[in-house]
Amino acid sequence: MKLDLQHNLKKYKRPFLIAGPCSVESEEQMMQVAQDLSELQPALIRGGIWKPRTRPNSFEGIGAIGLPWLVNAGKEVGVPVTTEVANAIHVEAALKAGVDVLWIGARTAVNPFAVQEIADAVQGTDITVMIKNPINPDLMLWIGAFERFQKAGINDLIAIHRGFSVYKHPRYRNVPNWEIPIGLTEEMPEIPLICDPSHISGRRDGLFPIAQKAMDLNFAGLMIETHNNPDKAWSDAQQQITPNQLKELLDQLVLRKADI
Ligand code: PEP
Ligand code: MN
Numbered sequence: 544m545k546l547d548l549q550h551n552l553k554k555y556k557r558p559f560l561i562a563g564p565c566s567v568e569s570e571e572q573m574m575q576v577a578q579d580l581s582e583l584q585p586a587l588i589r590g591g592i593w594k595p596r597t598r599p600n601s602f603e604g605i606g607a608i609g610l611p612w613l614v615n616a617g618k619e620v621g622v623p624v625t626t627e628v629a630n631a632i633h634v635e636a637a638l639k640a641g642v643d644v645l646w647i648g649a650r651t652a653v654n655p656f657a658v659q660e661i662a663d664a665v666q667g668t669d670i671t672v673m674i675k676n677p678i679n680p681d682l683m684l685w686i687g688a689f690e691r692f693q694k695a696g697i698n699d700l701i702a703i704h705r706g707f708s709v710y711k712h713p714r715y716r717n718v719p720n721w722e723i724p725i726g727l728t729e730e731m732p733e734i735p736l737i738c739d740p741s742h743i744s745g746r747r748d749g750l751f752p753i754a755q756k757a758m759d760l761n762f763a764g765l766m767i768e769t770h771n772n773p774d775k776a777w778s779d780a781q782q783q784i785t786p787n788q789l790k791e792l793l794d795q796l797v798l799r800k801a802d803i
Contacts, residue, residue: 548699559764563589563778565607565779577616587784599715602777610640634664646673653677662695706743716745741768
């Protein structure tokens with residue numbers, strides 16, 4: 544299922560919705576979340592296969608065995624799927640399994656060698672690539688990542704704002720520094736900008752104001768981690784919400800008249 548990015552951005556208007564679990568855990572979990580999400584008609588279903596965890600001894604992803612679970616769940620509900628890739632081996636496995644869209648995580652976006660390796664690995668394909676902001680507030684590093692893909696001939700690109708790492712903030716897991724995604728849009732207006740309130744907030748009760756702020760700032764969409772049983776999630780349990788809670792959140796968003 545190729546994601547026709549421009550068509551989808553128009554079709555779904557705002558928010559262009561990306562939802563699904565932090566991590567793919569099992570075939571049943573992935574199918575359940577996809578089915579529960581399908582009513583919301585997300586543009587993309589996400590699921591992490593390889594998880595870049597801050598410390599060892601946490602769940603580091605189910606690995607390539609989970610790729611068909613993700614792909615089949617998407618096929619079942621007719622929605623393209625996306626996963627995070629951090630090196631050329633991930634790219635090859637994801638493309639072979641039929642993953643429709645790739646994303647680069649915040650811990651990979653900081654490393655030009657890794658970004659270049661991924662850009663080289665997708666050169667010659669027509670895949671859509673989403674790039675999260677680097678974990679540190681460095682706009683030029685984020686811009687540089689997009690340029691590496693553009694030089695590789697990949698032009699279906701999406702930016703995901705997931706906040707910036709900070710030591711012990713009372714409110715945010717990652718501070719939003721809204722001026723940085725706004726700066727990206729000023730420099731690269733052709734790249735659609737999506738907000739990831741899940742990783743900015745770190746807590747499910749903090750998602751709504753961040754999502755609303757993104758809409759107020761004219762972001763094109765939202766990526767929100769969604770799990771069938773968030774408290775039991777194998778990663779990022781505190782910030783995930785059920786598909787029903789996601790529906791409530793979306794229903795409460797105030798969009799400008801022109802977007803409705
Ligand atoms: C994720 O999306 O689950 C993830 C690991 O995100 P980030 O790279 O933003 O930390
Ligand atoms: Mn996560």
